[in-house]
Amino acid sequence: MKLNPLVTELSLFDIVHTPGVAADLSHIDTKSTTNGFKGSEELDSALKGADVVVIPAGVPRKPGMTRDDLFNVNAGIIKDISTSIARQCPKAMVAIITNPVNTCVPIAAEILKKAGVYDPNRLFGVSTLDVVRARAFIGHALNVDPQKVEIPVIGGHSGVTILPILSQCKPKYTGSDADIQALTVRIQEAGTEVVKAKAGAGSATLSMAYAGARFAGSLLRGLNGEKNVIECSYVQSNVTEATFFSTPLVLGKNGIQENLGLPKLNDFEKKLLEAAIPELKNNIKKGVDFAKN
Ligand SMILES: NC(=O)C1=CN([C@@H]2O[C@H](COP(=O)(O)OP(=O)(O)OC[C@H]3O[C@@H](n4cnc5c(N)ncnc54)[C@H](O)[C@@H]3O)[C@@H](O)[C@H]2O)C=CC1
Numbered sequence: 001m002k003l004n005p006l007v008t009e010l011s012l013f014d015i016v017h018t019p020g021v022a023a024d025l026s027h028i029d030t031k032s033t034t035n036g037f038k039g040s041e042e043l044d045s046a047l048k049g050a051d052v053v054v055i056p057a058g059v060p061r062k063p064g065m066t067r068d069d070l071f072n073v074n075a076g077i078i079k080d081i082s083t084s085i086a087r088q089c090p091k092a093m094v095a096i097i098t099n100p101v102n103t104c105v106p107i108a109a110e111i112l113k114k115a116g117v118y119d120p121n122r123l124f125g126v127s128t129l130d131v132v133r134a135r136a137f138i139g140h141a142l143n144v145d146p147q148k149v150e151i152p153v154i155g156g157h158s159g160v161t162i163l164p165i166l167s168q169c170k171p172k173y174t175g176s177d178a179d180i181q182a183l184t185v186r187i188q189e190a191g192t193e194v195v196k197a198k199a200g201a202g203s204a205t206l207s208m209a210y211a212g213a214r215f216a217g218s219l220l221r222g223l224n225g226e227k228n229v230i231e232c233s234y235v236q237s238n239v240t241e242a243t244f245f246s247t248p249l250v251l252g253k254n255g256i257q258e259n260l261g262l263p264k265l266n267d268f269e270k271k272l273l274e275a276a277i278p279e280l281k282n283n284i285k286k287g288v289d290f291a292k293n
């Protein structure tokens with residue numbers, strides 16, 4: 001199996017250490033270029049025949065920026081990489097970390113569609129870090145190991161589009177309504193919290209490496225035929241009015257084997273969902289319009 005991430009410091013360590021994966025990354029010199037690849041030929045050769053492509057390429061936020069502010073630079077990067085994927089590895093599982101995830105995934109979908117190779121079951125936006133954070137914060141609040149916390153985080157990957165479904169948390173989250181409100185906002189704004197704390201030095205890196213490795217590992221486990229591999233991820237969807245939306249997915253040999261749909265929502269979570277949909281639709285439209293022009 002060939003795993004061929006678009007290498008950056010963010011992904012390199014974890015991808016290379018994913019058990020059972022022999023990734024030949026030796027020919028890519030990530031330090032000697034400003035954009036990771038010297039040109040489309042090097043990009044093409046890195047992607048040739050890949051089964052899984054993990055994309056963390058692109059600029060990160062500085063304090064005061066939204067993820068959407070990264071669109072002007074990162075949209076073009078996703079367009080170029082998707083064009084190369086269509087040529088070199090049209091059947092690959094593609095996992096996009098690059099922000100704004102909510103918009104980058106629809107861009108990739110449109111580019112792959114234009115090339116006639118789009119398979120909605122094989123294109124993923126990586127929202128795993130939201131789940132990782134929710135588990136960490138809840139574990140801390142309940143004094144349990146975060147690894148033992150299970151919680152769906154659905155929707156998209158920015159601000160109000162991040163929907164932690166605390167009512168479905170296992171073990172049960174026992175906070176008051178005020179605690180639930182505060183924890184929800186903390187999870188939604190955790191990326192911004194990191195960007196502020198790093199004060200110009202970028203956004204989350206180590207936690208993203210962990211989350212990226214977990215998601216890529218799950219894709220590989222599914223590809224290898226393991227049963228019951230479930231991850232939340234931002235994918236093409238008909239679960240809500242937003243045409244891309246994250247819900248728990250069963251991953252298998254061909255990518256999404258089953259979309260498990262919306263978890264049961266309480267009234268508070270239904271309101272969160274209502275607030276997320278218009279934002280998500282705008283984010284998606286922006287990507288589709290960009291890719292069509
Ligand atoms: N989905 C998520 O939860 C998260 C997403 N991110 C996003 O990941 C992206 C990368 O963040 P960092 O690694 O911290 O940034 P970074 O600046 O440390 O690394 C970006 C890398 O992208 C490479 N790059 C730039 N243009 C490229 C191109 N055309 N082709 C190939 N590689 C190219 C650069 O050479 C550099 O190695 C950002 O857009 C950031 O917002 C970051 C953390 C979490």
Ligand SMILES: O=C([O-])CC(=O)C(=O)O
Binds near residue numbers: 060190203204
């Ligand atoms: O906030 C950012 O810019 C990076 C990111 O997506 C996250 O940390 O969740």
